[in-house]
Amino acid sequence: MQVSIIGTTGYGGGELFRILHHHPVFRVQSVHTTRDEIPLSEEFPHLNGMTSLKLEHINAEKIAKHSDIVFIAAPSGVSSKLVPAFAHTGIQIIDLSGDLRLTDGELYRKWYKHEPIGSNLLEKAVYGLSEWNKQKIIDSNLIANPGCYPTATLLGLAPVIKQKLINPDMIIVDAKSGASGAGRSVSKNLLFSEINENFRIYKVNEHQHIPEIQQQLNLWDAEISPITFNTHLLPITRGIMATIYVNLTENINTDRLIELYKEQYSNNPFVRIRQKGNFPSVKEVSGSNYCDIGLHADERTGRLTIVSVIDNLMKGAAGQAVQNANLMNGLNEKTGLEFIPMYP
Numbered sequence: 588m589q590v591s592i593i594g595t596t597g598y599g600g601g602e603l604f605r606i607l608h609h610h611p612v613f614r615v616q617s618v619h620t621t622r623d624e625i626p627l628s629e630e631f632p633h634l635n636g637m638t639s640l641k642l643e644h645i646n647a648e649k650i651a652k653h654s655d656i657v658f659i660a661a662p663s664g665v666s667s668k669l670v671p672a673f674a675h676t677g678i679q680i681i682d683l684s685g686d687l688r689l690t691d692g693e694l695y696r697k698w699y700k701h702e703p704i705g706s707n708l709l710e711k712a713v714y715g716l717s718e719w720n721k722q723k724i725i726d727s728n729l730i731a732n733p734g735c736y737p738t739a740t741l742l743g744l745a746p747v748i749k750q751k752l753i754n755p756d757m758i759i760v761d762a763k764s765g766a767s768g769a770g771r772s773v774s775k776n777l778l779f780s781e782i783n784e785n786f787r788i789y790k791v792n793e794h795q796h797i798p799e800i801q802q803q804l805n806l807w808d809a810e811i812s813p814i815t816f817n818t819h820l821l822p823i824t825r826g827i828m829a830t831i832y833v834n835l836t837e838n839i840n841t842d843r844l845i846e847l848y849k850e851q852y853s854n855n856p857f858v859r860i861r862q863k864g865n866f867p868s869v870k871e872v873s874g875s876n877y878c879d880i881g882l883h884a885d886e887r888t889g890r891l892t893i894v895s896v897i898d899n900l901m902k903g904a905a906g907q908a909v910q911n912a913n914l915m916n917g918l919n920e921k922t923g924l925e926f927i928p929m930y931p
């Protein structure tokens with residue numbers, strides 16, 4: 588099957604190319620930019636000798652003619668303009684931005700400060716959290732690929748929410764990300780001297796992923812109250828850790844919770860649950876599509892600590908996008924994604 592990538596010169600698009608280059612069924616047919624039409628290996632010298640593809644400007648009709656799937660890895664506010672140009676062509680669209688994730692356009696306007704896409708496309712788009720929305724993804728041809736922080740947070744919370752094991756009034760998510768989460772464009776906050784040997788909180792209680800997480804939690808359980816969610820920037824390149832605190836409503840110990848998580852994710856090869864006393868670090872999933880989860884029920888406080896880690900560019904973006912493309916095309920979801928994490 589033929590595939591095109593819009594936003595190939597960014598981190599998400601570059602990671603899509605890295606995965607798809609080795610995919611046994613999908614073949615990258617074209618790569619796109621809004622800037623100079625140069626060879627991809629000139630933009631990314633690490634691809635020297637590996638591809639003869641040249642970056643091209645975006646022409647939706649032309650892309651649709653030669654592609655079965657288009658991945659859009661462009662900034663929020665851009666996808667909302669690009670998706671309509673492809674929607675009528677019938678090709679599969681997987682959008683990595685936040686533009687199709689919130690079902691309420693006004694909520695999108697409030698949190699993203701951009702004009703929302705039309706409601707007909709919002710209604711058509713399926714939220715691509717692969718593990719929990721599998722059948723809808725299989726049946727769809729328009730995917731809103733989840734955000735990086737929401738992926739780590741939702742995979743960590745889903746089992747206890749679905750089993751109604753926690754107090755719906757108090758969920759606290761303390762999340763941290765590496766700098767590649769912010770993309771490849773230049774910004775003062777992302778200079779080496781601002782990030783190196785530093786650690787800071789940002790977008791305090793105002794992160795645009797709050798409504799996305801809340802939307803999915805309330806679809807699972809309408810009683811979940813507004814969550815507290817905060818994000819921090821780590822002096823590393825890849826990786827997200829979400830440390831989540833919830834109050835248990837039953838006297839249930841760590842052993843039983845680990846068993847429950849293993850049961851709930853038993854048919855999901857990319858979610859790995861750690862043994863008791865073992866907690867994942869970001870490096871242990873780096874370069875892979877895994878989400879690793881560690882759990883500890885604190886008998887002293889009655890609270891559960893959930894630690895969920897992903898690689899933001901893989902399970903948090905390009906990896907999950909390819910997992911969804913696999914599902915949409917009747918392939919094993921692991922196809923082309925069986926990367927061993929890059930440890931150390």
Ligand SMILES: NC(=O)C1=CN([C@@H]2O[C@H](COP(=O)(O)OP(=O)(O)OC[C@H]3O[C@@H](n4cnc5c(N)ncnc54)[C@H](OP(=O)(O)O)[C@@H]3O)[C@@H](O)[C@H]2O)C=CC1
Nearest residue numbers: 594596597598599620621660661662663684768770771904
């Ligand atoms: N980085 C991450 O960890 C994650 C990112 N995402 C989302 O994925 C998307 C891509 O992110 P990321 O790769 O980090 O961002 P980057 O800033 O690294 O890349 C953005 C890409 O979009 C392209 N682009 C910019 N403006 C336009 C336009 N008007 N039309 C078409 N293409 C355009 C740029 O290409 P050029 O300038 O060559 O045209 C560039 O290739 C974003 O929506 C982001 O929020 C989601 C989850 C995780």
Ligand SMILES: CC(=O)N[C@@H](CCC(=O)OP(=O)(O)O)C(=O)O
Nearest residue numbers: 663684685734764765768769795
């Ligand atoms: C480290 C860092 O800055 N990360 C970005 C992730 C942005 C992102 O992925 O944007 P979407 O809303 O399109 O999902 C942030 O926190 O805003």
